[in-house]
Amino acid sequence: xxxxxxxxxxxxxxxxxxVFLECVQDMDHENMFWYRQDPGxxxxxxxxxxxxxxxxxxxxxxxYSVSREKKERFSLILESASTNQTSMYLxxxxxxxxFATNEKxxxxxxTQLSVL
Amino acid sequence: GENVxxxxxxxxxxxxxxxxxxxxxxxxxxxxxxxxxxxxxxxPQLIIDIRSNVGEKKDQRIAVTLNKTAKHFSLHxxxxxPEDSAVYFCAASRTYGNTGKLIFGQGTTLxxxx
Numbered sequence: 001x002x003x004x005x006x007x008x009x010x011x012x013x014x015x016x017x018x019v020f021l022e023c024v025q026d027m028d029h030e031n032m033f034w035y036r037q038d039p040g041x042x043x044x045x046x047x048x049x050x051x052x053x054x055x056x057x058x059x060x061x062x063x064y065s066v067s068r069e070k071k072e073r074f075s076l077i078l079e080s081a082s083t084n085q086t087s088m089y090l091x092x093x094x095x096x097x098x099f100a101t102n103e104k105x106x107x108x109x110x111t112q113l114s115v116l
Numbered sequence: 117g118e119n120v121x122x123x124x125x126x127x128x129x130x131x132x133x134x135x136x137x138x139x140x141x142x143x144x145x146x147x148x149x150x151x152x153x154x155x156x157x158x159x160p161q162l163i164i165d166i167r168s169n170v171g172e173k174k175d176q177r178i179a180v181t182l183n184k185t186a187k188h189f190s191l192h193x194x195x196x197x198p199e200d201s202a203v204y205f206c207a208a209s210r211t212y213g214n215t216g217k218l219i220f221g222q223g224t225t226l227x228x229x230x
Contacts, residue, residue, distance in 0.1 A: 004159070035220075040125070042205060042220040043160070058217065090159055103148070105218070107159030 003027070004108040006091050012114045019078040021111050023091030030096055032074035033105065034058075034066065037088040049074055081115045088112050118143040120208050122221025130229050135193045137224045139206035142187070146208040149182060149189050150218070154203040164191070196228045 007022035025032065033048040035058075045058030047066040055066050063085060067075045074093075078085055089112075092105040119142040129135050141149075147168035152160035166173045166180045166189065173180050177196075182189040189208075193200055206221040 040222055042120075042122070042222045043207075044220070045217055048217075059219075092159070103150075103165070104162050105152075105160075107152075107161070109157065109159050 004091055004093055004106050006089075006108040006111050008111050009109065010112050010114075012116065013078075013081050014116055015082060017078075017081050017115075019081050019113065019115075021076040021078075021089055021091075021113070023074045023076070023108055024072050025074075025091075025093040025106070026072065027093065027095070027106070028071065029093035029106070030071070031094045032068065033092040033094075034064075034074065034076045035090045035092065036060070037090055037110070043090065046076065078113075081113075083115050086113060086115045118146070118208070118210075118219045120206060120219045120221040122206050122224060124224060125222065126225045126227070128227045128229065129196050131196060131198060133196055135196050135200070135226055135228075137191045137204055137206070137226070138188065139190070139208070139221050140186075140188050141208040141219070143208065143210055143219075144187060145210045146187075148209045148211050149180070150207050150209075151178075151180060151191050152205045152207065152220075154205065154223075156202075160203075160205055193226075196226075198228050198230050201226055201228045 004025045034046040035043040049055045049068045065077045088110045090110045091108040094105045122139045150165035153163045154160040179192045204224045207218040209218045
């Protein structure tokens, strides 16, 4: 089974702190994604990556950056955390499908981040 | 921009009844429509998907229908069981080769009462 592991289940940080959310997948997938999940808003794409050292902005990249130095690891960075970044963060990976790159995403269990 | 609207936001059914969740999308070029199920404390998991060249797809107790003209697609769960209780997300994507982003709906919390 594909496993996508997020380093923390719960995280509490202070406003202005630099926050790192880590994600590791064990299936040699080329594609990795970061989403945030908020009640009533569904899942919104922050950033994604098709390959090592490559990154693409999603729909809500402001206030975030990412790093992909190794194929299996994709990090989300909050440069200066703010209270409106309190949310559930979900990492996902996929392998390029026969149709497109966003077929069959495998998600981690999520990190609930609270910024106080 | 692209948008996916999902209804209802919550749905409660008796075990054994059917459940239907509906989504509409705004981008007429969308051609891929997956459904994800998120159980408590877990990440979403793909349960079924449909492409724009197909009108209906079924997998045991779940089925998805697509109406391209109306830009509307639905998830149907028959003979619901308590383990079907979860949050369900629809999504739509316009995909060309290696590109394309999934746009998710707002989610539906399904409760199946024993």
